[in-house]
Amino acid sequence: MPGKMPYEKYDLDMYFEKYRDVPKEVIIKEDLLRLGVHYTDAALEESSKYTTKSYYLFSYDQTDVEEMKRQEFLKAPECFKFKAGPYDLRTSNNKSCIDKPGNTPYKIDCVDGKLQLFWENNYLADIELRSKPPYYSHKLPDGTPYSDIAASIFWGYLSFCTILRSCQYWGTKEECIFCDINTNARKQSKTGRPFMVFKSVEDVVTVMDTIFNKEREPINHALLLTGGAITKELKHQSNIEFYANYVRAIREKIGYRWTLHLQTTALTLDECKILKDAGVDCHHANIEVWDKEKFKIFCPGKEEFVGRDEWVKRVCDSVNVFGEGGVVPTFVSGCELGRPWGFEKWEDAAKSMKDAWEHLMSHGVTPRSSSWVIEPNSVLGQYDQPVVPLDYYIEVDIAWYETWKKYSLPPIKGFTPMGPGRCLSINSGHLDMGY
Numbered sequence: 001m002p003g004k005m006p007y008e009k010y011d012l013d014m015y016f017e018k019y020r021d022v023p024k025e026v027i028i029k030e031d032l033l034r035l036g037v038h039y040t041d042a043a044l045e046e047s048s049k050y051t052t053k054s055y056y057l058f059s060y061d062q063t064d065v066e067e068m069k070r071q072e073f074l075k076a077p078e079c080f081k082f083k084a085g086p087y088d089l090r091t092s093n094n095k096s097c098i099d100k101p102g103n104t105p106y107k108i109d110c111v112d113g114k115l116q117l118f119w120e121n122n123y124l125a126d127i128e129l130r131s132k133p134p135y136y137s138h139k140l141p142d143g144t145p146y147s148d149i150a151a152s153i154f155w156g157y158l159s160f161c162t163i164l165r166s167c168q169y170w171g172t173k174e175e176c177i178f179c180d181i182n183t184n185a186r187k188q189s190k191t192g193r194p195f196m197v198f199k200s201v202e203d204v205v206t207v208m209d210t211i212f213n214k215e216r217e218p219i220n221h222a223l224l225l226t227g228g229a230i231t232k233e234l235k236h237q238s239n240i241e242f243y244a245n246y247v248r249a250i251r252e253k254i255g256y257r258w259t260l261h262l263q264t265t266a267l268t269l270d271e272c273k274i275l276k277d278a279g280v281d282c283h284h285a286n287i288e289v290w291d292k293e294k295f296k297i298f299c300p301g302k303e304e305f306v307g308r309d310e311w312v313k314r315v316c317d318s319v320n321v322f323g324e325g326g327v328v329p330t331f332v333s334g335c336e337l338g339r340p341w342g343f344e345k346w347e348d349a350a351k352s353m354k355d356a357w358e359h360l361m362s363h364g365v366t367p368r369s370s371s372w373v374i375e376p377n378s379v380l381g382q383y384d385q386p387v388v389p390l391d392y393y394i395e396v397d398i399a400w401y402e403t404w405k406k407y408s409l410p411p412i413k414g415f416t417p418m419g420p421g422r423c424l425s426i427n428s429g430h431l432d433m434g435y
């Protein structure tokens with residue numbers, strides 16, 4: 001089977017020793033993201049009582065949904081916190097990236113009624129899961145669960161609404177080669193779970209009204225709207241008008257207290273101003289891969305419709321509209337090592353990411369990293385993929401934090417608390433850095 005290859009045995013303590021200044025929580029988080037986690041039957045049964053995976057955007061699983069005979073896709077938690085254990089770890093929030101035993105050293109089991117995290121069968125930490133938020137019990141008149149409109153992620157800090165669960169960068173000539181959005185939408189529909197590809201303004205506003213006005217939990221602070229790229233008109237509207245309509249309607253209902261994030265393609269200044277006026281606080285035009293030549297191969301649709309240099313220029317310019325902390329392009333860190341087109345050496349890939357942090361942060365941008373999960377239904381998942389070395393992720397996180405301090409940038413606006421024991425982001429360890 002192509003895709004993620006077996007990992008080589010390694011010594012976790014060696015990494016703690018080698019990177020003494022890096023919080024252990026960051027090292028374990030990155031390791032969990034690159035290798036995935038296996039849930040025992042007992043852990044799955046227990047976790048099904050909590051907030052389970054909603055597949056709000058990509059699958060983020062290391063294994064195909066069709067191979068999940070124990071219905072892991074319905075029972076595994078959206079995220080989990082690990083803490084305590086023999087290393088007295090501070091609380092760290094993590095994404096569930098499901099894999100099979102043997103493919104990952106990480107396992108979550110239920111021992112004497114308590115969920116625990118194991119590394120190579122050694123007890124590593126206690127596990128805490130998030131209770132289902134109140135709004136998860138509601139359904140729209142057509143039976144669609146509210147949770148299918150907006151997922152509660154980052155332990156509830158962020159309400160994540162994928163307005164459009166498909167991308168108009170379609171097929172191998174346009175789709176980003178690490179991405180499984182279009183296949184994930186098709187495969188999740190086949191499992192029988194409700195899976196709306198498109199969400200109406202009315203439904204989104206109803207759910208946001210419930211989350212932020214009627215049944216707000218103290219942890220709810222921000223919302224993020226996203227969708228695949230729109231290259232043609234959708235519902236007879238341009239990319240900008242399509243998303244601006246949602247933003248205006250949400251702002252009218254919930255006001256301006258909570259930070260509103262929007263992910264779109266890279267936009268011109270005039271387009272950014274329209275979205276800012278509509279009520280967007282924070283704009284994410286994801287760059288994904290920094291290296292110019294690799295960008296062309298890894299993001300062919302972005303290259304064709306905007307172009308790499310123009311994309312980066314637009315991101316930097318948009319700081320003049322959204323301000324520092326308000327421009328947040330994501331990188332799928334590690335995918336630039338993906339075979340057969342990626343860097344040969346992890347050191348070269350890490351250098352490329354360091355260049356990205358330097359260039360963007362010097363322009364007031366606060367980029368973020370989302371560590372690559374080798375999804376079997378992406379283009380890269382069709383090739384044998386060695387697991388990205390842990391050193392790469394640790395070096396990228398160190399560089400992000402050092403560069404962020406060098407330019408005295410603010411945190412990403414209304415996204416997550418930062419630092420070990422506080423960060424709620426689940427995509428990478430760089431926001432858990434610090435003391």
Ligand code: SF4
Pocket residue numbers: 166167168169174175176179180181227228229
């Ligand atoms: S732009 Fe690329 S990463 Fe984003 S949804 Fe489309 S194919 Fe996936």
